[in-house]
Every structure is written in C-alpha cells, then in structure tokens.
Amino acid sequence: MATSLQLFQCKLARPFRPFPLRSSTPPLSLRCCASPPSSYSITLIPGDGIGPEIISVAKDVLVLVGSLEGIKFEFQEVLMGGAALDATGVPLPDDTLSAAKHSHAVLLGAVGGYKWDKNEKHLKPETGLLQIRKELGVFANLRPATVYSPLVDASTLKREVAEGVDIMLIRELTGGIYFGEPRGFGTNENGEEIGFNTEIYATHEIDRIAHFAFKVAQKRCGKLCSVDKANVLEASMLWRKRFLAIAQEYPDVELSHMYVDNASMQLIRDPKQFDTMVTNNIFGDILSDEASMVTGSIGMLPSASLGASGPGLFEPIHGSAPDIAGQDKANPFATVLSAAMLLRYGLGEEKAAKRIENAVVDTLNRGFRTGDIYSAGTKLVGCKQLGEEILKSVESNVHAGAATV
C-alpha cells in the first residue's frame, strides 16, 4: 500500500505530493500501515431512504475496482439510523459501533426519514449519526466541491461563474453547537417554553482542525479562508484568535477570514475566489449544501471524515432524500466519490481512487445523468443504470483527467 497520508493537488498545477506530517501535530489520516493487510474490512452502513440504493452502487464499484487493482475487501453491512431504531430500538446499536471501530474504513449512505421525525432526540436517526462521528473521533470533514466540466451547465450559476470551481471545504465535525452542553427544553421567566443549544469550542478542538486545514491548504494553492461569526459569537472569537496564532507556523499559507453571512453570499457571487475553506460544524453543514449547487447537485458532493487514529468515515454530504427514496431516482455519484475518498484517505490506495474518479468523469462524458443533473441532450437514467454505466467506465479505465477529491 502506498500510504494513507493525504494527497492534495493544487488546481494551479502544483505537483502531486504526499502530505508531510509534522511530529508536533496528529496525523491527518487514520491508517498508515507499513504493509497493506491481505484484505481490508469495510463496514457498510446503508441507513435509510435512498441510502441502500446508493450504497449498493458504491459497493459494486469497490468490488470491481478491487478485483481490477488487486485489492481485497471484506464487507460487513450493519444497521444505523431509522433502520436500527426499527430493528433494535436505538439509532446506533453497540454491534454497529463495534464493527465500525474494528474495520479499516466505514462507508455510510444516509439516515433519517419522516417516520422518525417526531421521535425524542435520543431516539432520532440523526442522533446515531452524531454519535458515530464522535465515537470514531473524526473531527475533520473534507467536503470537496468540484465542478466537473461535463456538468458545468447543470450548475445553477452562469457557466463563466461555475466553470473551474474547485473548493476544499473543511468542516469541524465533532464539536460546536451539535454537541454543546447545556442544551434542551425549559421555560423562561415568563413561563414560556424555550429550546436552547450551546455553541462551544475548546482551544484543542480549534487547534487540531486549524493544523489540519493549514496542511491541506499547503498541498493545494496555499490559500486558506476561515469562516466564522467573530463579530458576534464568543466561540468564533476564540476560533479566529487561534487561527491567527497557528498561522505563524504556516508562513507559506495565506490566511483570510470571512464572516459566514458574507461567505454564503461570496460562494454564489464568485466561488472561484476560494481554494481551501475551513469552518465550524454548523456553518460547514450549511455552506457545503450551498456549495453543492454550484457543482450542479447535492448528489455530487462526497465527504471524508478523518481523526487522529482509527477508521475514517466516508459518506455523501446529502441526507436520506425520503422524497425520492425507493424510486430509483437517486444520484449515486456522491457516494461513489466517497468510496474514492475512502480508498485515498482511508486506505492509501491512490491508484484505485483515481480509477473511480476517472470512471465518474467518463460516465458523465458519455452523457449519463440522473434527474437532478439532467439537461437536454443527455441520457436520463435511474440510480441502478447509472451504477452499471459507472462499472463499464471503471472497466474501460479511460483517463478522463478527473479532479482529485
């Protein structure tokens, strides 16, 4: 196996190089075995809604790429979210967590759905998702927003604005308001019902995501934009203070700061001004959905969640899309690209990752589209058939010059 150190490529033709590790900071990826195991154990979590449809496609792609590249996988499929609630009464069963922790990497579809929307917080599918992220310690979530040339016209932005966009959005994933205490319901002094959450970041949480982001920016174009709300929120004030301090260790990276309201506007006005962006949990959640539409669809954005050690978690950025579940309409590209990220960042299998990315571009070049990215003159297919076309492209191995995600 090569190594699972991060590989990032500058869109301005900086050479492709392995990520340098600094001894003072935690490794950015999880598996850095001296020699590869004879077989990788992969935990598959289809989840709910469109989850099973898209995971089925991604699994087939992994199996084929594995057989062509001489990589063996052992898959274990487990329950999480609504499916787990129905079967076991909890959204993250112990068996699921244990399987995930003991595997080389985890590939997840999505969780959630109308059926469980009114459940109490601890019995919501989404609570299982937050728990597994926390338990795996995957604090750094890479969400690449890449506009693929054949999809420029699927973007909701004008061609000249969307063409060439290549942003790496880094979202802090295990802190902030989704986890902060205190939270809950209560009554105020007027006897009125209230709901409350806490946006909270400790220095060590900011420092580790900052080091991670600076290293990613170093390997790309050396430009890092930190997005916060430091004009109002104390947690953001500390965030900005720590980023400014840590920037001293990365003189080759140009650090800028932007308030999140402006950033959300700038992403639509001129997305090409951004290269690497880093932000907290909730802002990253929202900005990545926004960035996805620049690329044509939320069905195009994959993600990799990495920690200091242990398996990484790989999942599309979208949810379980209950409105189209079971109708063979889901776009599987985001999950297939998440499988490519699993190979690159989780296992260090760069060649196999690139093979998948090339297959995605080749499938797009051959004109195949699900409804969310369809435009006149292209071929509208379902999730299943798109999966079959991706397999053909994997097999033919055309070097499509795909971006690295």
Ligand SMILES: NC(=O)C1=CN([C@@H]2O[C@H](COP(=O)(O)OP(=O)(O)OC[C@H]3O[C@@H](n4cnc5c(N)ncnc54)[C@H](O)[C@@H]3O)[C@@H](O)[C@H]2O)C=CC1
């Ligand atoms: N990582 C996860 O498991 C996530 C789970 N959720 C959960 O998913 C459920 C639905 O949430 P929504 O807010 O509707 O967000 P969503 O991302 O599931 O769907 C938003 C819209 O995008 C479309 N869409 C999403 N993925 C698509 C794909 N691959 N191909 C084609 N169209 C796609 C949907 O059909 C829908 O119209 C909720 O229960 C929510 O909590 C939401 C976001 C992330």
Ligand SMILES: CC(C)CC(=O)C(=O)O
């Ligand atoms: C449960 C949510 C935080 C999931 C989500 O929207 C996401 O991770 O993008």
Ligand SMILES: [Mg+2]
């Ligand atoms: Mg989200």
